[in-house]
Amino acid sequence: MRKGGIALALIGLVVMAMASGCIGGESEKEKVKVAVLFDVGGRGDLSFNDMAYLGAERAKEELGVEVEYMTPKSSEDMVPLLKQLAESKEYDLLVLIGFLWTTPLDQVADQYPDQKFVLIDSTTGKTRENELDILFREQEAAALIGVIASGMAYELGGDTIGAVAGMDIPPLWKFHIGYLFGAKYFEMKTGKPVKMIWQYTGTFGDTQVGYNTGMQLLQQNVKVIYGLAGLTHVGMFDAVIDWNEQGKGQAFAVGQDASQEWYAPKYIPISGSKRVDTAVYDAIKMVVDGNWKGGIMTLGLKENGVGYWDLDGVRQFAEFAKEAGKLKDMTPDDVVNIVKEQREKYIKPEVWEIVKELETKIKNGEIVFKTPQSHDEYEQIINELQKGNLNAALEKGSVS
Amino acid sequence: MLSVDRESILEVLMSLIIAFAVGTVVLVVLGYDPIRVYSILFKYGYGNTDYLLKKSTPLLLTGLAFSVPAIAGVFNIGGESQLYVGAITALLVAHYTGSAIPAVIIGTAAGALLGLTIAALRVYRNINEVITAIMLNWTFFYFIAYLVSAKYANPKVPHESVPVPPGARIGGIFFIAVLTALTYYYVLHFTEIGYKMRVSGVSPQSARYAGFSPEKMVLTSMLLGGAAAGLGGALLVLGATYTIDTTLSAIYGIGFTGIGIGLLGRNNPVGIIFSSLFMSGLIIGGQWVELKTGAPPELADTLIGVIVIALAVPYAYRLLMKKVGQRGSAA
Structure with a gap:
């Protein structure tokens, strides 16, 4: 056994030597x-x-x-x-x-x-x-989604939107401010009151927690749930699917970052984008x-860094999903067609009008959102927004 | 069975040839130039010594965590969680005391304690060590994920744990690992307890007949194995990563890879020094194969898998046959 150790040591050395003998060179530099x-x-x-x-x-x-x-x-x-x-x-x-x-x-x-x-x-x-x-x-995308979600909630016969959020950390604060701003903006423009329920789950990686939180929101009559919790909100998608398919009511989910419509195109008509x-x-x-x-x-919106996914984006990710073997019983074309149909049915032209108007204001730099620097500032902005003071969320400009 | 010198060289050489031949076939079938892929794999895998030694350190120690119990006849699949507890306790001790030595000692002890727990459940309650270890792996995975993200998050970098303070960071971790391996080699082959462990592993009946308890050797070997993995976790955190991220990507998988490294090193501590270096080089080089050839990372993983299987299988097969043979003769 002792000899064996030495023998093995020798073999190891030979392997190392072989390895270092293979050093060669390859480099040229013209293109970036x-x-x-x-x-x-x-x-x-x-x-x-x-x-x-x-x-x-x-x-x-x-x-x-x-x-x-x-x-x-x-x-x-x-x-x-x-x-x-x-x-x-x-x-x-x-x-x-x-x-x-x-x-x-x-x-x-x-x-x-x-x-x-x-x-x-x-x-x-x-x-x-x-x-x-x-x-x-992120606020800019979330604001547009807030308007769209509010519009869809009314089409689904309710007045409440919600969100399943990950941890109570600065990027999520930005989403919260934007989303609530969007809901209140819709309220201001249409005169239809919108309630918003925001739920932190404390995790980005637990689908079961996402499912339970999603169910809780649905039981509180939330009609549209925005997923802002990574893998956790995929569990929320499942809750929304079950809710619809078990006939408990009609509700939608909204994805974020990548286009997630492919996961259940019938119930996820739109996703916010973060354009990596x-x-x-x-x-x-x-x-x-x-x-x-x-x-x-x-x-932001102006640089096409955030926003919502158009149908080309939806198709792209449906194709990725297909490649990864996650798109079951559907082709990317089916996904796009279903999404198109659902969007036409549940996002009315007057809602798109409000979205476009807000989008233009943001893109022009007419309004700029605040980015809270502390948890206190964040809470304060949310409180003001709840009272209907939309300008509390703005760094620059005002809306009326 | 202990005369392994010439045969084992031959066996390893044959395995190497077969491994690279099969790898070449795989590469050609998938449409890659095997010479180019191999030269990138080796050039980059073994070209950066500092990186190679750091990467090898925890793998060497989880290799020992598998092999020392294996010699005494226990299958320790819990190197994974034994490394986790070593890493987290070392991190926390370093965080509170600001010095490395207590962190290393307590990290090692934590790993040893966990190893001992698994062994105790087997010896005193007859609970299969594999099942206990697999369950503990996941228990500790989530427990540490919880600690890192909820209790000890770095306020400045929320996706990371509190960092190891600069005063507690150490270098030369590979040499500590090598020293451990040499110590284990000495213990196994030149001390009474090592002899007893080996005898218990080969034949528990003989051990009992000779008047010592193989159960005690199960406990001892798991204590030593767990200590190695715990030390691996401590050195990883104190000498390489300085923090644990909330996805646990820095510590996940090292224990499992250690099993392959133990088998590759023929359950011999000195062999494991080399097998850990060999494997680490392949893992490092695999990343560069993706960069330089555009092959998906799975290609390098496949190649590594083929090489490891070809190298480890003959030995694993013989171990298994021996076990089966033993059962047969005992019955």
Whole structure:
């Protein structure tokens, strides 16, 4: 056994030697070259990572850049990979998808001032010339969804909308403010009162909690539920499906981030969007056009960074779902047709009019939403909104 | 059965050849250039020493966590949760005391205690250790996810636990792991308790006949195995990640990979040093294969799977046959 250990040691050495003997070189530099580094788990999530892929592929086609992709095995791998990629000096831009990269980037960015990094949907909280953090103005999408949800609730014979939210954290505060603003805006424009029930679940990963919370809301006569809790709200989708199919009443769900209509096109007529693809594309374009600037950038309606998914988007994600084997008994065409029909039936032209009007105001910069800096400020804004004081949610401009 | 020198070299070499041959076929069938894929896999996998050693450390220790009990005849699939408890207790101790040494000690002890619990349930209550361990893996997974996201979240970075304070961060973790492996090798092969463990593993009846209790050896081996995994978790947090993220991506899966590493190292602590390096290189290199060839990450995983199976199967098969043979002769 002792000899065996030595023998094994020798074999190990041989393997190591073989490995290090394989070192070769390959590098050329003309085109802009970009590496997209996914979140742990990588593609196939039908959300963030797939959207990042879409954006990068679009940049490849339209801007003629070279794109390579990498999926880290765990958060442990992120720092060494970032260092090695930066040291290779092979890539003009490293695109980091998702919040897990925040701390690794913060540890590495200062050591490589010549390497450009872009972090999507998170921020290190520091300003560096070689680092761009792209965030989204979630309030703007949520406001439009608030109007649409209120309109649908009335079509379904009710006056209450709701939301299943993840944790009580700053990005969700923004959604809350926007959504409630939208509901109150609808109320103001139509004179029809709207009630809104907002429910934090404390988790982004528990479908069972999502299901139970969804059921609770439905029992309180909520007609449209906005899903803002990642995997948790997929459980809420199931609750809405069961509610309809068991004949307990009619209700809809609304998705968020990626287009989630494909999950149940009959009951999920629309989703809010968070366009990770746009963020990735824009960052690459900045490098290609030579107008890179480090710091924090926010994307809203105007930049097509947030909004709601149109039918092309719905089709795209239905195709992804089909590829991933998650689209059962339907083709992407079926999904699009059902969604189109449901939207025509339940989102009336007068509601679209209000949506368009609000959208224009936001895009023009006529109104700008507040981003609360503390939990107290957030609560205060919500209280004012509940009283019907819409302008409390606005940083700039006013509505009447 | 203990004379494994020339045979085992031959066996490993044969397995390597078969592994790469099968891998080549897979690559060609899927339309990738095998030479290019292999050269990327090895060049990047073993090119960054610092990364390689850090990645190997917890895997080496969970390898030991599997193999030491295996030598004494226990199947420890709980390296996963033993590593979790090591990681979380080390993190919290470092957080409160600001120093590394108590964190390492308590992390190791936590892993050992969990290992011992599983063994005690088997020895005193006759509960199958595999079932206990699998259930505990998930229990601790969710318990730690809860602790990290609800009780010890970093207020500045809400998706992470409180960080290990700078004063408690350590380097050279791989050498601590190697030292542990060498110590275990010594204990197994040059001490009385090691001899008893090995005898109990080969034949519990002989152990009893020789006048010592194989049950005690089950407890001892699980204590040692759990301690290794706990140490792995502690070193991972103190020397590599400095935090645990709320998705637990930094600590998940290391215990399971450790099983493959233990088998690959022929349940020999010295062999495990090398098998952990070998595996870590493949895992690291796999990420670069995706980057450089555009192949989906599953390709590298498949390749690694093929290699590990080809290398580990002959040994696992012999272990199994031996067990079956034993049952036969006992009956």
